[in-house]
Amino acid sequence: MIPRSLRFGLMLGVAGVAGALVDQGITRISHAQEATRAALHLPTAPDSSQDLAARFIAHPEHLRPAQRPLRGVVLRNPYAGNASAIATGAKLFVAYNCMDCHGADGSGAMGPSLADGRWHFGGDDGEIFESIYQGRPDGMPAWGTLISPDQVWILAAYVKSLEKDANPTTENFTGQAEARMGH
Amino acid sequence: MLDARSFACLAAAALALAACSRSDNAAPRDSASVTVAGAHIAAPHAGAAGEWRLPAGDYASSRYSELDQVTPGNAKNLHAAWTFSTGVLRGHEGQPLVVDNTMYLVTPYPNVSYALDLTKEGQPLRWKVRPENSQVAVGIACCDVVNRGAAFDNGKIFYNLLDGHTIAVDVASGNVLWRTKMADMSRGETMTMAPLVAKGKVIVGSSGGEMGVRGWIAAIDESTGNEVWRAYNIGPDSDIKVGARFKPFYGSADTSKNQGATSWSGDTWKTGGAAVWGWLSYDPALNLVYHGTSNPGPWNGRQRPGDNKWSAAIIARDLDTGEMVWAFQPTPHDVWDYDAVNENILVDLPVSGRTRKALVHFDRNGFAYTMDRGTGEVILARPYVPMNWSTGVDLKTGRPVIAAGKATDQGVKVTNICPSLEGGKNQQPAAFSPVTGLFYVPTNNLCMDFEARDVTYVAGTPYIGGSAPEVAGPGGYRGEFIAWDATTGRKVWGIKEPYPVWGGALATKGGVVFYGTLDGWFKAVDARNGTLLWKFKVGSGVVGNPIAYTGPDGKEYVAVYSGIGGDMGLLIAGDVAANLPYDVRTRGSTLPDIARWTSWGGMLFVFSL
Numbered sequence: 001m002i003p004r005s006l007r008f009g010l011m012l013g014v015a016g017v018a019g020a021l022v023d024q025g026i027t028r029i030s031h032a033q034e035a036t037r038a039a040l041h042l043p044t045a046p047d048s049s050q051d052l053a054a055r056f057i058a059h060p061e062h063l064r065p066a067q068r069p070l071r072g073v074v075l076r077n078p079y080a081g082n083a084s085a086i087a088t089g090a091k092l093f094v095a096y097n098c099m100d101c102h103g104a105d106g107s108g109a110m111g112p113s114l115a116d117g118r119w120h121f122g123g124d125d126g127e128i129f130e131s132i133y134q135g136r137p138d139g140m141p142a143w144g145t146l147i148s149p150d151q152v153w154i155l156a157a158y159v160k161s162l163e164k165d166a167n168p169t170t171e172n173f174t175g176q177a178e179a180r181m182g183h
Numbered sequence: 184m185l186d187a188r189s190f191a192c193l194a195a196a197a198l199a200l201a202a203c204s205r206s207d208n209a210a211p212r213d214s215a216s217v218t219v220a221g222a223h224i225a226a227p228h229a230g231a232a233g234e235w236r237l238p239a240g241d242y243a244s245s246r247y248s249e250l251d252q253v254t255p256g257n258a259k260n261l262h263a264a265w266t267f268s269t270g271v272l273r274g275h276e277g278q279p280l281v282v283d284n285t286m287y288l289v290t291p292y293p294n295v296s297y298a299l300d301l302t303k304e305g306q307p308l309r310w311k312v313r314p315e316n317s318q319v320a321v322g323i324a325c326c327d328v329v330n331r332g333a334a335f336d337n338g339k340i341f342y343n344l345l346d347g348h349t350i351a352v353d354v355a356s357g358n359v360l361w362r363t364k365m366a367d368m369s370r371g372e373t374m375t376m377a378p379l380v381a382k383g384k385v386i387v388g389s390s391g392g393e394m395g396v397r398g399w400i401a402a403i404d405e406s407t408g409n410e411v412w413r414a415y416n417i418g419p420d421s422d423i424k425v426g427a428r429f430k431p432f433y434g435s436a437d438t439s440k441n442q443g444a445t446s447w448s449g450d451t452w453k454t455g456g457a458a459v460w461g462w463l464s465y466d467p468a469l470n471l472v473y474h475g476t477s478n479p480g481p482w483n484g485r486q487r488p489g490d491n492k493w494s495a496a497i498i499a500r501d502l503d504t505g506e507m508v509w510a511f512q513p514t515p516h517d518v519w520d521y522d523a524v525n526e527n528i529l530v531d532l533p534v535s536g537r538t539r540k541a542l543v544h545f546d547r548n549g550f551a552y553t554m555d556r557g558t559g560e561v562i563l564a565r566p567y568v569p570m571n572w573s574t575g576v577d578l579k580t581g582r583p584v585i586a587a588g589k590a591t592d593q594g595v596k597v598t599n600i601c602p603s604l605e606g607g608k609n610q611q612p613a614a615f616s617p618v619t620g621l622f623y624v625p626t627n628n629l630c631m632d633f634e635a636r637d638v639t640y641v642a643g644t645p646y647i648g649g650s651a652p653e654v655a656g657p658g659g660y661r662g663e664f665i666a667w668d669a670t671t672g673r674k675v676w677g678i679k680e681p682y683p684v685w686g687g688a689l690a691t692k693g694g695v696v697f698y699g700t701l702d703g704w705f706k707a708v709d710a711r712n713g714t715l716l717w718k719f720k721v722g723s724g725v726v727g728n729p730i731a732y733t734g735p736d737g738k739e740y741v742a743v744y745s746g747i748g749g750d751m752g753l754l755i756a757g758d759v760a761a762n763l764p765y766d767v768r769t770r771g772s773t774l775p776d777i778a779r780w781t782s783w784g785g786m787l788f789v790f791s792l
Contacts (some may be wrong), residue, residue: 097638100645101322108768110325116767139322148202173779
């Protein structure tokens, strides 16, 4: 997961990452840039794209992203926890029809829940940004083509705010009244 | 939360289920008084009596089987004969086909199809087809990734892929003979409906009424896969194939051109919905295809003033050309999401002393329409579920009379509208038995609060503009399986169910009617009086439609999918059917308790004596 958000953050260019805070690990950037070019079939030099791809996937954190902590660039949402931005994000969530896919308060409808603490494509700031900006293969549109990166971050801040009561691991049905009318 | 009557029923359940199950407003009657004599299905069963070649068994959409081994006397001996896992856990609407001792199944996305050899022990596969099918479709489909089945003709089965393709599979080899792109996902179109095939033409339509599509229906050449005609349902006359033959029964005095565009404001028809995602019927004698169209988009009526023709409509078209012959809107300018896509059952019925070539349609709006299928005249229209949004249908105009305060509007929360947007019934198809002359109808009993809001069209995203939370309707039950007399517009009996009855019905000559429930019961009831004869708890909630067939051993079998999902499962039932197993949704408010009774599944169950 992490290299993907890393390389995508770089794809955005200056405007896209303007609000992001770059942590550390500048040495990893060149790998990611190369991999981005390979993935996009952009001209590369001096190495062949095949070699670049091979080098890229050789990184163990790419194959097993949860196995070791990231030592690279972390994209952080400049609006994380910002109440005013979150309130704006809630409005954008309706205005851009996000609600009609993901349900009121992101509770899930034709698209997945955003409020359950379970993430199909990662729940880090950068991963949420990436999901909104570039879309996802099961039908999530690429909003980066329609709205500003700043609005994407504001939406990401809202989405992130939804998981505060997340992850009800157990449902215990015993002891509840059986409300059944009819047979 | 049991009331006294329910408690008494439960206490006496083993002995007296039938007495409890009758609805309050339909007194029990004996068999002689409830049958309608002289009613006939308008088209013969497709293939041999022991086969099931078309989604509804015949062109008339009757879902009636001539098989009679299972009777009210012996149904208690039914048992599971064999089962088959489809390998997919999403909503299993639709039904298998049986042709020449082979069963054909189509799964929800990714729309795998299987051919099972019924002549061999263990029903081994003859083939399995895994078509190329874009994953993007999963996020474009509004209401789960269902598929409502295939149609068989001339050594081929035809079915739709969620990503907008129609394919033909050679049943001898399993080879995909052709694959034609029909729908455009970039405009929000997916395909979930079951095709109908007649006279060498495969008729298909798309989903997307909630995505701002411009609905259409099309015919494909069965042999080549080439599109023969395509008719839009909204827009200029040339696009919707309105010409000299078009003669609506109502409003025929208005001969102005292009009503499919002028009955909308500005260009709103271009994103106006009217998708053909439901069931198709065909009358070979009239050579007419009957189809419904979905709600107009968006739900917010302020954004599309006018009658919005021909959204929320029943339409008759010439099979050969697609020409519109008549059209009728049960809900003109729909502002409740009352699609008119429910099945149109073609039956010759004795009404008021004469036999009518009828079309019977149980609309989402809560009215059951008995119509003349040659002209589009409404013979009668009566509520078949609890409803309050309309006080009745004016037979002079065909239009519903809207009750005070029940029209939805932007920025206004209109409360307690019945039925809810799921309709008096939805995709779950009814059945008809010529033995009793009655229709067997799976219904919902839900009401809603509806608040419309302004919405922006963004291609490929939902274009809805409203929210509509639902609650159980009057009486507290949320579904009922009813028997309906379409000659008088009366309910004959009903079996109340705790959940919306989202699976279809099967009627058999043996006098037994079958249906499944969202909480996973598959039931056999007496066609005459609704007495429960037998039930079996299948692996997951039933949203599919039973079929009957004769096995190589000469025995009658009844087959049904289990696998909760579809609109009711995915959207409404909360975490019972979230997108992926690791989603943990909060329970939907409509069916908060169903998670206790069922979970995901994807199994075919086959029963016999």
